[in-house]
Amino acid sequence: MISDVIRQLLKELGEDAQREGLERTPERVEKSLRYLTAGYHMKVEDIVNDALFVEDYDEMVVVKDIDLFSLCVPSKQIVNAVDGAKPAREVRAGDKLWTLVSGFLKETRVTTISSRKTRDLVEVHTNRGRFRVTPDHPVMTSSGWEEAGRLTPGTSVEWMNPKSLCREPYLPQPGYPLGYVVGAAASDGSIQDGRRICLTVRDRRFAENFRDMWMQAFPGSVPEIQKVAVPSGFLHRDVEAHRVRVVSRAIGEKLCRWLGVSETGSRSKTKTFRFPKVVTSSQEMMQGFLDGYFDGDGTRNKAGRFIISANEGFLADLGRYLDTPVQRRSHGVGALYLSHRWHQPGWYGKHGFRQESDFYVPIDSTYAIVVGVKPVMRPGKPYIVYSFKCSPHPTFLVGGHLTHNCEHHLLPFIGKAHIAYMPKHKIVGLSKIARLVEVFARRLQVQERLTTQIANTLNEVLEPRGVAVVIEAIHLCMMMRGVEKQNSKAVTSAMLGAFRDRPETRAEFMELIRTGRGLQI
Numbered sequence: 001m002i003s004d005v006i007r008q009l010l011k012e013l014g015e016d017a018q019r020e021g022l023e024r025t026p027e028r029v030e031k032s033l034r035y036l037t038a039g040y041h042m043k044v045e046d047i048v049n050d051a052l053f054v055e056d057y058d059e060m061v062v063v064k065d066i067d068l069f070s071l072c073v074p075s076k077q078i079v080n081a082v083d084g085a086k087p088a089r090e091v092r093a094g095d096k097l098w099t100l101v102s103g104f105l106k107e108t109r110v111t112t113i114s115s116r117k118t119r120d121l122v123e124v125h126t127n128r129g130r131f132r133v134t135p136d137h138p139v140m141t142s143s144g145w146e147e148a149g150r151l152t153p154g155t156s157v158e159w160m161n162p163k164s165l166c167r168e169p170y171l172p173q174p175g176y177p178l179g180y181v182v183g184a185a186a187s188d189g190s191i192q193d194g195r196r197i198c199l200t201v202r203d204r205r206f207a208e209n210f211r212d213m214w215m216q217a218f219p220g221s222v223p224e225i226q227k228v229a230v231p232s233g234f235l236h237r238d239v240e241a242h243r244v245r246v247v248s249r250a251i252g253e254k255l256c257r258w259l260g261v262s263e264t265g266s267r268s269k270t271k272t273f274r275f276p277k278v279v280t281s282s283q284e285m286m287q288g289f290l291d292g293y294f295d296g297d298g299t300r301n302k303a304g305r306f307i308i309s310a311n312e313g314f315l316a317d318l319g320r321y322l323d324t325p326v327q328r329r330s331h332g333v334g335a336l337y338l339s340h341r342w343h344q345p346g347w348y349g350k351h352g353f354r355q356e357s358d359f360y361v362p363i364d365s366t367y368a369i370v371v372g373v374k375p376v377m378r379p380g381k382p383y384i385v386y387s388f389k390c391s392p393h394p395t396f397l398v399g400g401h402l403t404h405n406c407e408h409h410l411l412p413f414i415g416k417a418h419i420a421y422m423p424k425h426k427i428v429g430l431s432k433i434a435r436l437v438e439v440f441a442r443r444l445q446v447q448e449r450l451t452t453q454i455a456n457t458l459n460e461v462l463e464p465r466g467v468a469v470v471i472e473a474i475h476l477c478m479m480m481r482g483v484e485k486q487n488s489k490a491v492t493s494a495m496l497g498a499f500r501d502r503p504e505t506r507a508e509f510m511e512l513i514r515t516g517r518g519l520q521i
Contacts (some may be wrong), residue, residue, distance in 0.1 A: 002030035023224035062420040080397040088386035097396040103363025108393040121376040128368035131399040138404035174359040177216035179288025194263030195249040207242035275317035281359035307414035323350040377382030415473025416514040422465040441496040455494035466498030
C-alpha cells in the first residue's frame with residue numbers, strides 16, 4: 001500500500017508517523033497521489049466517443065483557460081554534444097546533443113537548463129569506458145531503463161562508440177552493387193577493428209569491379225585502387241597485387257553486423273562470418289552477393305561455376321538456401337555448385353529465389369557490459385549537477401552510453417491549456433475537451449509531451465482540418481529547488497494541419513487566447 005510506503009518515508013526523514021498531526025498523513029498522501037495520477041485509469045475513448053457529433057460547421061472552435069496540473073520530470077548530466085563532448089556547465093539552451101532512437105544515431109536540442117547541488121554520485125565502469133552520474137540517473141539497459149545506482153556487473157548498457165559521432169553516415173543502397181560488395185568482402189576481404197575494410201587481389205578487373213560496386217552501394221564514399229606487392233607462398237617471392245582500402249567505421253560496422261563478425265581485432269574473417277540473410281531481401285541483391293563471392297573465391301570448370309570456402313557453417317547455410325548439397329574436398333575445403341538458374345522456381349525441383357529477410361540497415365548502437373558501480377565521495381563542497389530538457393528526443397549520450405534526462409521529483413506544474421480545432425465533419429462536446437486535458441495531465445508528465453498528446457489525440461479522433469494546443473504553466477521544481485525562479489513560466493505549443501500550414505490561422509488563434517481578449521462577461 002502507498003500509505004505504508006509514506007509511513008516508512010516519514011521514518012527515514014526522522015519523523016514519528018504516529019504522532020498527533022501525522023497519524024493520518026499517510027492515508028491523505030495516498031489519496032492525493034491517486035488523484036494526481038488518475039489519468040492512468042482514464043480512457044480517451046470513454047470520454048470522447050459518446051460526445052461526437054456530425055455538424056456542418058467549419059469555423060474555428062476555441063476552448064481557452066482550461067486549468068491543469070501535472071507532475072514534472074526534469075534531469076541532469078555531462079553529455080556528448082554534436083559539436084564535441086563537453087561538461088554540463090558549458091551546455092547552453094539551443095545546443096544539440098547526440099542520442100540514440102531505436103538504436104539509430106539522432107540529434108536532439110536542449111530547450112531548458114537548471115542545476116542543483118548534491119553529494120551523491122556514482123561512477124559506472126563498463127568495458128567501454130566510465131561515466132559519473134547521480135544514483136537515480138536512468139540508463140538504458142537491454143531490459144529497459146534502470147537507475148545507475150542499481151546497475152550490477154554483467155548488465156548490458158546501450159552504447160555507441162563516441163569516436164563515431166561525427167562520422168559520415170554513408171547510407172547503404174540496397175540492390176545488386178551492395179550484394180556484390182558484401183559477397184566480395186566475405187570471400188576475399190578483411191575488416192580490422194570494425195573500420196578498415198581492405199580487398200587485396202591480383203586480378204585488377206576484380207579490384208575495379210569491387211570499387212565501382214562500392215561507390216554505387218555507398219554513395220559519397222570513393223575508394224582508390226593501389227598497386228602493392230604481396231608475398232607469394234607458392235612462388236616464394238613478392239608479386240604485384242591491387243588493393244582497395246577504405247577506412248570508415250560507419251561502413252565497417254554495418255558490414256561486420258551483416259556478416260555476424262566481431263567489430264574488434266584484426267584477424268581474418270574468412271572462417272568466422274555467417275551467411276548474411278539481408279542479401280535475400282531481393283533477387284538482385286542475392287545475385288550480387290553470389291557474383292561477388294564467386295569473383296573472390298570461386299572456380300569454373302566444364303560443369304559450371306563453384307563457390308569454394310573453408311567456412312563450413314557459411315557453406316551449409318548457403319547450400320540450404322540454394323537447395324544444393326555441399327561437396328567436400330581436401331584440407332577441409334568445401335565447394336557449392338552455382339547454377340545460373342538458381343533463382344528459377346521448379347528447376348530440378350528447387351524452390352528458386354526465396355525472400356528470407358527484409359532489407360535493413362544495422363543499428364548504430366551496440367552494448368557495453370557493466371563491470372562495476374561505486375559511489376564517488378567528495379569531502380567539503382558538494383557537486384553541481386545539471387538538468388537538461390531536450391526536444392524532440394528526451395535522451396542523450398554520456399560517454400557513448402544512452403541515458404534519459406528524466407528524474408521524477410513528484411512536484412506538480414500548474415497552468416492553463418488553450419485548445420482550438422477547425423472541424424471538417426465532426427465536432428465534440430466542449431466539456432470533453434477539458435476532460436481530455438485531465439486524462440493526460442494526471443500522469444507523470446513533461447509539459448512538452450502533454451501538449452503533443454492532447455493535439456495528436458484530437459487530430460486522430462476528430463480528423464479536423466487543423467488542431468492547435470498551447471499550454472502555459474509554472475513548475476514547482478523550478479520554484480522550490482534547482483534555480484528557484486519564482487516568476488518563470490513555460491509555454492509550449494503544438495500546431496497541426498491548417499494551424500501549422502497557414503500563418504494567418506495560427507495568428508488568429510494566438511490573438512484569441514491572449515490575456516484580456518475575447519468575450520467579457
